[in-house]
Structure formats: C-alpha cells, structure tokens
Amino acid sequence: MSTKGKVIKCKAAIAWEADKPLCIEEVEVAPPKAHEVRIQIIATSICHTDANTIDPNFKEALFPVILGHESAGIVESIGPGVTNFKPGDKVIPFFTPQCKKCKFCLSPLTNICGKIRKFDTPTIDQELMEDKTSRFTCKGKPIYHFMGVSSFSQYTVVSDVNLAKIDDEANLERVCLIGCGFSSGYGAAINTAKVTPGSTCAVFGLGGVGLSAIIGCKIAGASKIIAIDINSEKFTKAKVLGATDCLNPRDLDKPIQEIIIELTNGGVDFAFDCAGGSDTMSAALDCTTVGWGSCTVVGVKAGDEGPNVSPVKLIMGRRINGTFFGGWKSVDSVPKLVADYKNKKFDLDILVTHTLPFDRINEAFDLMNQGKSIRTVLTF
Structure with a gap:
C-alpha cells in the first residue's frame, strides 16, 4: 500500500x-x-x-x-x-x-x-x-x-x-x-588546506574525522603524517591509513607542539585540529612552521570559546583556516565521493x-x- x-x-x-x-x-x-x-x-x-x-x-x-x-x-x-x-x-x-x-x-x-x-x-x-x-x-x-x-x-x-x-x-x-565525518576530514586536507606532495602534516584527534583527514593527507602525497590522540588504541588504524608517526600527549614529558617541531625541523606544513577545544587548537597552530604553516580547524567542542591567538604567530606567516563539510559543494560532490569509494580510491x-x-x-x-x-x- x-x-x-x-x-x-x-x-x-x-x-x-x-x-x-x-x-x-x-x-x-x-x-x-x-x-x-x-x-x-x-x-x-x-x-x-x-x-x-x-x-x-x-x-x-x-x-x-x-x-x-x-x-x-x-x-x-x-x-x-x-x-x-x-x-x-x-x-x-x-x-x-x-x-x-x-x-x-x-x-x-x-x-x-x-x-x-x-x-x-x-x-x-x-x-x-x-x-x-x-x-x-x-x-x-x-x-x-x-x-x-x-x-x-x-x-x-x-x-x-x-x-x-x-x-x-x-x-x-x-x-x-x-x-558528514568522512567528507569533513578528507575534504579538510584535499580542499581547504590543499596538502601538497612531499609535505609534512599533523592531525590532532583520531576519530572518524581525524582518520579521514589522514586519508586525505596520504592521497595528497604528504611524506610525513603525525597522528596525535590521547587514546593510543587508535594508532593502529592511523598507521594503516597512512600515519608515519603516532604521539600520545599524555606519554610525553614536554608539550606536544615542541615534540612535533623537533620531529619536523621547525614545524609541519599543515596541521589539522579534528578534536576541538582551545588547547588542541593552540597546539595545532603552534606546531606549524613559521613562514607558511597552515592550521585547519575541523572539530568544535561544545561551549569552548577557542584559543587566544597572538597576532605575532600570524604575522610570521602562519595561517588559520576553518572548514565546513570539508569544502565540498554538497549536491555536486557527494555522488562523486560515493563513486570514488566504489572505485576503491579510499577505504x-x-x-x-x-x-x-x-x-x-x-x-x-x-x-x-x-x-x-x-x-x-x-x-x-
């Protein structure tokens, strides 16, 4: 009926x-x-x-x-x-x-x-x-x-x-x-940040959005992808998807951004905050390189007002980006993303x-x- x-x-x-x-x-x-x-x-x-x-x-x-x-x-x-x-x-x-x-x-x-x-x-x-x-x-x-x-x-x-x-x-x-989740993280890397071949990346937060950002960084050709989460059990999937290094801030004796700067000779080219919260946003921005570092904010935490950013960090060449649905024009892009999954471009x-x-x-x-x-x- x-x-x-x-x-x-x-x-x-x-x-x-x-x-x-x-x-x-x-x-x-x-x-x-x-x-x-x-x-x-x-x-x-x-x-x-x-x-x-x-x-x-x-x-x-x-x-x-x-x-x-x-x-x-x-x-x-x-x-x-x-x-x-x-x-x-x-x-x-x-x-x-x-x-x-x-x-x-x-x-x-x-x-x-x-x-x-x-x-x-x-x-x-x-x-x-x-x-x-x-x-x-x-x-x-x-x-x-x-x-x-x-x-x-x-x-x-x-x-x-x-x-x-x-x-x-x-x-x-x-x-x-x-x-939502896959498109937001994957598009943050592909569309918003426009990750380049051979670049270095840091992804904060390894939920569905963060892992999808790692997929995007890998497909874009990043040479080093650092995955950060307070839950080390997520590192196995991160490595399968393309992470080259995994860090748990709770296991470190100094701020996570300092460790990332040491690992990348001055900071990553691209950082992604997929967790939300003032501290994570600040760490993501701080771990990018002077001159051209790009920090893309993907995650939002309820009630959080965001970081207090020093203008000096931006004057010295760093950029903060926001991304909404990964930058995809939805009606046009979603069918193409489904086709890409069917053709095994990503998992x-x-x-x-x-x-x-x-x-x-x-x-x-x-x-x-x-x-x-x-x-x-x-x-x-």
Whole structure:
C-alpha cells in the first residue's frame, strides 16, 4: 500500500532534554511539502556533533529534537516542485545545502549556501523546515529537526537542496559516512588546506574525522603524517591509513607542539585540529612552521570559546583556516565521493568499528564517548 501523501508512523530516537539518554518513541512524519523529499533512512552513524548538541554546555540547542545527520536512505515520496528525485532513489542527505542559485553557490571560493540562515550557528540553523514548521510530531507535540537531516528516525523529511542521488549499487551502511565525518576530514586536507606532495602534516584527534583527514593527507602525497590522540588504541588504524608517526600527549614529558617541531625541523606544513577545544587548537597552530604553516580547524567542542591567538604567530606567516563539510559543494560532490569509494580510491570500511540495531542507539553513544569506537552504524 502506497504511503505517498499520508502521515507515516515510525520509530525515532528523541532527545527530550540535555544530558539525558535518547528515548525510542513512535513519531508521526508528515508528507513532504513543496521542494521537500521524504526518505526512509536505511543506515545512520553517530557523530560527536550529535553528542555536543545534548551537552549541557551547548546553550543554543532546542528540545525536543530528533538528532542525526550522517546517513543514507531511499526516497519514499517527493513534494511538489521536486524534479531531481523519484521514489526508490538511493540518496545521502547532508547539513550543507547547495541551492546553486545564491551568490555563495555561484562562487568557486566557498561551499557555503545562502539557504543556511544563521552563519554564526549553522549546525543548528535548520531546526525547522523552510516554512518554519516541523514534519515530526510525537505525543501530540511538534519535534524539532536537526541540521536539516534528523536521521535518528526511520523516516525523515529534508529539503531537496540538502540531498544527493547516488549510485544504485552503493552500500548505504558505508557511504552514510560521506554525509558528514568522512567528507569533513578528507575534504579538510584535499580542499581547504590543499596538502601538497612531499609535505609534512599533523592531525590532532583520531576519530572518524581525524582518520579521514589522514586519508586525505596520504592521497595528497604528504611524506610525513603525525597522528596525535590521547587514546593510543587508535594508532593502529592511523598507521594503516597512512600515519608515519603516532604521539600520545599524555606519554610525553614536554608539550606536544615542541615534540612535533623537533620531529619536523621547525614545524609541519599543515596541521589539522579534528578534536576541538582551545588547547588542541593552540597546539595545532603552534606546531606549524613559521613562514607558511597552515592550521585547519575541523572539530568544535561544545561551549569552548577557542584559543587566544597572538597576532605575532600570524604575522610570521602562519595561517588559520576553518572548514565546513570539508569544502565540498554538497549536491555536486557527494555522488562523486560515493563513486570514488566504489572505485576503491579510499577505504570507508576501516572507519566502521561497530554495527548495531537502531534500538541500541544509546549504547552507540556510550561507545563513542568512551573512545571505544570510530564510527558506529545503526540500521533499522
């Protein structure tokens, strides 16, 4: 029986308030309106951004909310005006829209899109659909969307500019990582920093984003890739993916940046902060070489104000970059990234450490928060 035009009842994980486990609930998902697409989520993974949102230090979050933004699924139905998708298409939704019409989309200088309405807090901007209403209800109450995706629901509704059609043969339990973590880290190296052949790199934080940055550095031809994390158990994967050196700051008798400077004859060409936090950002900048060192900030920690940077460090030739979704223009790039995975240009399989049924979502958060997983994929 067709569900087109009808409300769908399904299960979703709702965050009713900060600092509490998610609750599996039955929700009602309304049909898509103009330029919207309703998707059946097949696989979704857990990202630190989801955890940051329910961190009590993150004051901007709105509750109740259906989190989740790293996923892949199948189109169930489309709203009026949708021309690029049809029911049955395999798709990846993402938090970085690409309308292809605004001044940002028309510029080759950025992957930001004007559909993001709050540039100071873009990751929570898309808490409602464009008409300022929600497509989710639970127990008679409207539920907020999250980052334009809300993949912790068996069905979700997204804007057609937050979605890409992908290869029909794609393994959704792997390419879901392209919806955020992999693209952010890999693109930070390839697009934002533009790592050069023979260069030296340092990657701080070896979660899914950091390991993906290492993949990018390796593919770009870096000769030395230093991986840094306080959890030494992550070093094995880092080395498999291309790290030449692994350092745990807790095992050292001097600041990590000093060790890196010694290892690289004055500092690395490129550093990536994939962990977030003032101390890590400062160390990443400090370990870059005078003259041309580049530090790219990828990770954000809830409630952190960032480092107090001395202008002298910048005057002496260092640069700080920020990256959003790895610099990829989403609608154009995501299908190409899926094709690159299919053609074995990079390995997503090694990033997935656990696969669990959706009902065990809180266990997946525990694994991530305890440093026992890289990416946990949840399936319905």
